[in-house]
Amino acid sequence: MENYLFAPDRIDLPEFTIRSYEPGDGPLMSEALNNSYEHLRPYMYWVKPYQSSEECEQRCRLFRARYLLAEDFVLGIFSPAGDRLLGGTGYHLREGDLSTRNAEIGMWIRADAAGKGLGTKVLVALLHWGFEAWPWLRLSWRCDTTNVASARTAEKAGMQKEGLLRSDFPLADGRRRDTYIFSALREEWLSQHGYPAQR
Ligand SMILES: CC(C)(COP(=O)(O)OP(=O)(O)OC[C@H]1O[C@@H](n2cnc3c(N)ncnc32)[C@H](O)[C@@H]1OP(=O)(O)O)[C@@H](O)C(=O)NCCC(=O)NCCS
Structure with missing residues (x-):
């Protein structure tokens, strides 16, 4: 199959595990989102203000399916x-398909865990993992x-601010937002943080 990736499935670190969603994760997702709505x-x-376990279970299964299809x-x-x-x-394919070897990282942290350094640690982990175990170049x-x-x-x-995209994203209320874009590049990142073989 062309343009397919046997994607790594999980990384276990002392403070958290990052992994693909699986069938059965719906109740955990529902609990986290329902306690984080305002945040x-x-x-x-x-x-949404309330998301049922069933709704979240369906979403987890869809995420899993798209993961295995190497779509998202x-x-x-x-x-x-x-x-x-x-x-x-x-890692989202928002800058082109797999052949570009570009991906955009998105993130949310649940309300009662935010503002304590977790988001930064997760992003650092995703940059290391993304450049060492995934094929991403950018x-x-x-x-x-x-x-x-x-x-x-x-x-x-440690990502570099590339610039400001003016009025680039339409919001539901009719306004348009300005967007900052940051990036990290594989060679640059590994030369600064160490290649896998040297670690
Ligand atoms: C953005 C987000 C992922 C960051 O994760 P986090 O665990 O809260 O971030 P950290 O605790 O690692 O903090 C990172 C920096 O952001 C700052 N920060 C965190 N929450 C903040 C807030 N509410 N207002 C201002 N700065 C804040 C921290 O102070 C820290 O900077 P500092 O060390 O210079 O003080 C998380 O706050 C979140 O889920 N927000 C809502 C969803 C969202 O906006 N996602 C990103 C979409 S692009």
Whole structure:
């Protein structure tokens, strides 16, 4: 099959596990989202005040299916014991298909775990993993210019601010947002942070 990727499935670190969603994760996703609505609402445009376990289970299965089809790589951030969803992330093919070897990282952290350094740690892990175990040559991060936490997270993780896209994204209320774009490049990242064989 052309343009296919046998994607890595998970990475286990002392403070969290990042892995593809699986059937059965719906209740954990529902619990995390229902306790994070006000926190996520400003910048996560898909979030709703209440999301049932069934609805989330369906979404987890869809994410899993698209992962196996190598169409989109949505990942959950789980507690080390696996009993809590700490947030969501992923490598998204928003800058072209797999052949470009570009992906955009997205992320949300649940309300009661945010602002404690987790987002930065997860992003650093995704940059290491993405350049060492995945084929990515370029990883990007986009955020609303008013999203201070998001822009700061990208900066702290070592991504480079490339610029500002003016009025590039239409919002549901009719406004258009300005977007910062950050990136990290494989060769640059590995030369600064060490190649896998040297680690
Ligand atoms: C953006 C997000 C993923 C960052 O994760 P996090 O775990 O909260 O981030 P960290 O704790 O690692 O903090 C990273 C930096 O952001 C700052 N920050 C975190 N929350 C903040 C807030 N509400 N307002 C201002 N700065 C904030 C931190 O202070 C830190 O910077 P500093 O060390 O210079 O003080 C998380 O806050 C989130 O889920 N937000 C809602 C969804 C969202 O906006 N996702 C990103 C879309 S592009």
